[in-house]
Amino acid sequence: MKRREFVTLIGVAAAWPIAARAQQSRAKRRIVVIGALAPGDVETVARSAAFEQALAALGWTKGDTIAIDYRWIGVSPALAEKTAVEVVALAPDVILASSNVVIASLSKATGTIPIVMVQVIDPVGSGYVESMARPGGNITGFTQFEYSLAGKWLDLLMEIAPRTSRVAVLREPTHGPGIGQFAVIQAMAPARGVEPIPINPSDVADMERRITAFASVPNGGMIATVGGGIATHRATVIATANTNHLPATYPYRYYAADGGLVSYGPDTVDQYRRAASYIDRILKGEKPANLPVQGPTKYELTINVKTAKKLGLTVPQSIFVRADEVIE
Structure with missing residues (x-):
């Protein structure tokens, strides 16, 4: 070599x-x-x-x-x-x-x-x-978003269920964002002619009981705010609201995909x-x-028409024209 x-x-x-x-x-x-x-x-x-x-x-x-x-x-x-x-x-x-x-x-x-x-x-x-x-x-x-987005959830609820006079706000009370989101809804409620009522569940069973009790009084609607516990147990939240014919808005698309009535929030x-x-x-x-x-x-407006029909609601054309996704 x-x-x-x-x-x-x-x-x-x-x-x-x-x-x-x-x-x-x-x-x-x-x-x-x-x-x-x-x-x-x-x-x-x-x-x-x-x-x-x-x-x-x-x-x-x-x-x-x-x-x-x-x-x-x-x-x-x-x-x-x-x-x-x-x-x-x-x-x-x-x-x-x-x-x-x-x-x-x-x-x-x-x-x-x-x-x-x-x-x-x-x-x-x-x-x-x-x-x-x-x-x-x-x-x-x-x-995720500014707290002001909670006001859009309230307006969306009133748009799809205009007879609503009482709004349950499902939140996690020890969770800072849960407090901030409720504050926005509470500030806007008088101008919309509705009474906001916080639902502060201690666990999943308590959450189901509280939603059911709220829905027993007519003309109610619900806003599910952002929270890890709410998202993790969303199947229970959605099923309880739908079973009790309670119109509800949700913060993310995957809620509507899982059977929630309508959602609006970031992708x-x-x-x-x-x-x-x-x-x-x-x-x-x-x-x-x-x-x-x-x-x-990116923000997504998703409407579940199948759920709307089950709840006896007619989805306004104003929502259809804005919707990013319509679930039949």
Whole structure:
């Protein structure tokens, strides 16, 4: 073997461990996803798929260039705190987290690991970021909506069920966003000629009892506000409202898809899709402090005509022309 060929061979051999280490290092980029719904929820599956597809389009393939660890914790604040501590101990490159409950727990657990939030309400007022334009810390991401959207739910309810004079507001009373959403509805109610009545359930059985009791008095309607517990147990919420012929509005499309009368709110799956872009930028070296918090870009109005017929309601043409989706 010639000396030049021998030197070249040695150089290539020496480069192998370096290349292997570089590939391993890249493959070890780790993302932990903490969600507020149950693992088998159809919405959970849709969000995960959208997130992974968007990451792949940016060059981050699960099992190849990144590892993704999912933690779907349901609605327990205690479990959220426990999970936050466990995840921080893993020292991932970045955390994608959903809901105010989860973000509140993570903000206590770490001030250094980058966090991209989705499905969060009022991050400035909640103290997660300094401002929408410049978050200033280790947290950035995407908000669900402003509290003012709750007023649109009230108007939508009055539009589809104009005889409504009493409005049950299903909320989670210890959940900051639940308080804020009710405040908006309460402020608007007098001008709409309706009485808002908060429903603050302690558990699923209590929620069913309270909705049923409210529906026993005529001319009632219901607004289901945003909350992890309400979303997780939406099948019970929807079934109870429909069984008692109670017109109700819901905050997301998947409620209407599951049999709810009508929903209006941001595209939740799209938020996970958009979150991939911030994950990509952070993995490439950008700081959450410099990435502005963004609001929703897509809102969906979905009407379930089948449910409307069961409730004896005629859907106004004004709703049909605005609807993004009509479920027959």
